[in-house]
Amino acid sequence: MLLSDIKLFSPEIILILGAIFILLYGIFFKKDKNSNKKILYISLISLIASFYCSIYVVDIETNSFNNLLNNNLYTLFFKILVFFGTIVIIYISYDYLKDLSIITPEFFFLILLSLVGILVLISSRNIISMYLGLELQSVCLYILASYRKYDIKSSEAGVKYFIIGALSSGILLYGLSIIYAFTNSTDFYEISKSINLSLQSNENFLIINIGFILILCGLFFKIAVVPFHMWAPDVYEGSPTSITAFFTTIPKIGVIAFLMKFLNTTFESYSDAWFQILYLVSVISMILGSIAAVNQSNIKRLLAYSSISHMGFILIGILTANHIGIKSVQLYISIYMVNVLGIFTCILCLKNKINGYYLEDIKNFSGLLKKNPFLSFSFAILLFSLAGIPPLSGFFGKLYILISAIESKLYVLSVIAVLTSIISAFYYLRIIKVIFFDEPINDIYINITAISRLIIFITLIISIFLIIFLSDFLEIINTTALINN
Amino acid sequence: MTIFLFFIISIIIITSSLLVILSKNPIHSVLFLILVFFNTSILFLFSNAEFLAMILLIVYIGAVAVLFLFVVMMLDINITKLRQTFLNYLPTGLFIGFIILIELIYVVSQSNLNFVKTNSSDINISNQILENTKIIGNILYTDYFLLFQLSGIILLVAMIGAIYLTLRKSKGTKKQNIYKQILK
Numbered sequence: 001m002l003l004s005d006i007k008l009f010s011p012e013i014i015l016i017l018g019a020i021f022i023l024l025y026g027i028f029f030k031k032d033k034n035s036n037k038k039i040l041y042i043s044l045i046s047l048i049a050s051f052y053c054s055i056y057v058v059d060i061e062t063n064s065f066n067n068l069l070n071n072n073l074y075t076l077f078f079k080i081l082v083f084f085g086t087i088v089i090i091y092i093s094y095d096y097l098k099d100l101s102i103i104t105p106e107f108f109f110l111i112l113l114s115l116v117g118i119l120v121l122i123s124s125r126n127i128i129s130m131y132l133g134l135e136l137q138s139v140c141l142y143i144l145a146s147y148r149k150y151d152i153k154s155s156e157a158g159v160k161y162f163i164i165g166a167l168s169s170g171i172l173l174y175g176l177s178i179i180y181a182f183t184n185s186t187d188f189y190e191i192s193k194s195i196n197l198s199l200q201s202n203e204n205f206l207i208i209n210i211g212f213i214l215i216l217c218g219l220f221f222k223i224a225v226v227p228f229h230m231w232a233p234d235v236y237e238g239s240p241t242s243i244t245a246f247f248t249t250i251p252k253i254g255v256i257a258f259l260m261k262f263l264n265t266t267f268e269s270y271s272d273a274w275f276q277i278l279y280l281v282s283v284i285s286m287i288l289g290s291i292a293a294v295n296q297s298n299i300k301r302l303l304a305y306s307s308i309s310h311m312g313f314i315l316i317g318i319l320t321a322n323h324i325g326i327k328s329v330q331l332y333i334s335i336y337m338v339n340v341l342g343i344f345t346c347i348l349c350l351k352n353k354i355n356g357y358y359l360e361d362i363k364n365f366s367g368l369l370k371k372n373p374f375l376s377f378s379f380a381i382l383l384f385s386l387a388g389i390p391p392l393s394g395f396f397g398k399l400y401i402l403i404s405a406i407e408s409k410l411y412v413l414s415v416i417a418v419l420t421s422i423i424s425a426f427y428y429l430r431i432i433k434v435i436f437f438d439e440p441i442n443d444i445y446i447n448i449t450a451i452s453r454l455i456i457f458i459t460l461i462i463s464i465f466l467i468i469f470l471s472d473f474l475e476i477i478n479t480t481a482l483i484n485n
Numbered sequence: 486m487t488i489f490l491f492f493i494i495s496i497i498i499i500t501s502s503l504l505v506i507l508s509k510n511p512i513h514s515v516l517f518l519i520l521v522f523f524n525t526s527i528l529f530l531f532s533n534a535e536f537l538a539m540i541l542l543i544v545y546i547g548a549v550a551v552l553f554l555f556v557v558m559m560l561d562i563n564i565t566k567l568r569q570t571f572l573n574y575l576p577t578g579l580f581i582g583f584i585i586l587i588e589l590i591y592v593v594s595q596s597n598l599n600f601v602k603t604n605s606s607d608i609n610i611s612n613q614i615l616e617n618t619k620i621i622g623n624i625l626y627t628d629y630f631l632l633f634q635l636s637g638i639i640l641l642v643a644m645i646g647a648i649y650l651t652l653r654k655s656k657g658t659k660k661q662n663i664y665k666q667i668l669k
Binding site: 005009016023065066068069104106109110113116120128129132133135136139140142143146149150158 | 627628629630631632635636638639642643645646649650653
């Protein structure tokens with residue numbers, strides 16, 4: 001370990017120190033009524049400092065810690081995305097959890113450390129560092145899922161997520177151990193070389209294939225695509241809403257970034273095998289995600305199913321395995337994150353006036369238009385964008401994914417993708433119909449703070465005006481889309 | 486001499502692991518389990534794996550078996566009832582055991598899987614100057630320093646999470662009064 005390693009690891013080190021400081025601060029200033037506000041600022045400062053370090057201090061195209069981690073522009077792109085997402089989540093969670101009066105220093109501690117896990121996962125180039133990053137992230141998420149410990153649904157979500165997550169980690173680890181046994185190395189590039197050798201000599205093909213499929217299954221559990229999705233709706237419904245927003249975006253970005261890098265470097269020579277697997281998984285998750293969401297009445301369940309179909313869409317971009325596919329995945333996932341975070345911020349503003357519960361049932365959204373036009377129009381625009389209506393940002397994400405599919409001559413897949421996105425437009429439109437045209441059922445209390453107004457405003461601007469600066473954004477993606485170095 | 490000791494210890498392991506499942510009192514079962522672990526760690530010492538032996542002592546006897554003992558004592562299990570269900574599960578258990586036995590025989594007889602051999606000159610096990618605790622330490626604190634620290638952070642998160650989720654403020658909760666305790 002050298003000093004340069006510490007320099008290259010500085011973003012994560014700042015986050016870890018910040019998390020530990022938050023914990024100690026929470027203990028020593030327990031009596032201070034404003035301590036949670038101060039802890040919010042401490043965590044934001046450490047996030048921004050770490051963000052600054054990952055851009056200006058960490059050198060690009062470097063390996064650190066004896067080739068355990070690898071920093072390049074590709075990882076930097078995803079890290080920036082994850083940082084922005086986490087800052088938004090921390091802000092909206094603070095108001096939400098304070099309102100439920102369950103806010104404790106542990107929340108910020110867990111969010112920061114799960115971010116560390118995601119950053120390690122994104123920049124890993126060794127199967128052990130990748131596994132530890134994934135595990136650090138998941139352990140934090142298990143606890144966050146059951147964060148409302150007196151709420152029975154939240155506890156159920158935590159237990160379910162923990163069992164499924166532990167199972168999937170076991171499957172993943174089994175696959176990794178098989179790969180290690182037959183390639184004798186843990187480095188991604190070394191494994192790739194060994195696999196190429198064994199492909200040429202045509203030995204161990206079957207056993208490496210089994211290991212590879214087990215790894216893919218473990219990763220599919222983490223991004224919740226069909227047939228590994230059963231846990232997602234229950235867990236997303238049970239968890240506190242702001243943490244559901246975290247689940248649907250940030251950890252998925254991390255795993256997708258890793259998956260794309262892993263498939264295109266380590267298992268490049270296995271592209272025939274993973275093309276078929278990803279093709280099947282993508283088709284069934286798009287179909288099930290869009291059909292199962294039609295009948296949902298809870299908005300969190302609905303967004304869970306919609307995230308399943310979006311992940312299916314993203315897998316199309318990954319399986320094309322060409323340059324434009326990778327770029328379109330980067331574009332799609334950043335647009336998806338912005339839209340979903342905007343929608344969750346809107347949802348967190350709505351409460352029932354009589355009992356003070358946060359609204360989760362779609363029926364109860366009726367009559368929002370008269371109460372607050374700004375919120376209802378931003379809801380509509382963000383949902384239209386997720387559905388992929390042309391001038392909004394979501395359309396361009398889908399467009400580039402479809403272009404990459406058509407360039408790889410995957411016509412059937414692109415037709416299925418278009419059909420399923422039409423079905424999914426139905427349930428997004430249903431929410432808009434309830435908001436705009438249905439008779440109000442109960443009184444809605446709108447609890448909108450200045451910061452959530454700002455967040456919604458920014459996400460709206462990005463959704464509407466992405467068309468103007470799309471070429472610049474694609475230029476940025478163009479420079480970061482290179483995985484092989 | 487070593488081979489003689491090996492056989493004695495193996496016999497102790499086999500008999501005590503049989504007694505783990507056959508003894509009527511669950512506490513005796515756990516105590517026999519501890520005996521199995523202890524003798525296995527001696528076997529590890531024979532094959533120069535002193536790090537594994539010590540880990541087995543600390544983790545399995547010091548933590549896991551003691552935890553089992555606590556759980557068994559706290560749960561107050563009705564033994565006669567367990568006896569009755571034991572016979573119900575016996576056919577299934579025997580069937581699974583038989584399958585595992587067949588698989589093991591198959592794997593051992595058909596072992597033409599080409600495991601890549603580790604280069605023993607790399608790790609320098611052959612000359613007995615470095616013990617393997619030292620070798621593991623050398624790698625763990627230099628090449629894999631990051632992984633070591635990350636595992637530590639995962640354990641910290643698990644600890645904080647367990648405390649957060651189980652510490653509940655209700656009427657029956659017993660709490661310690663630090664000032665009172667210090668004054669005693």
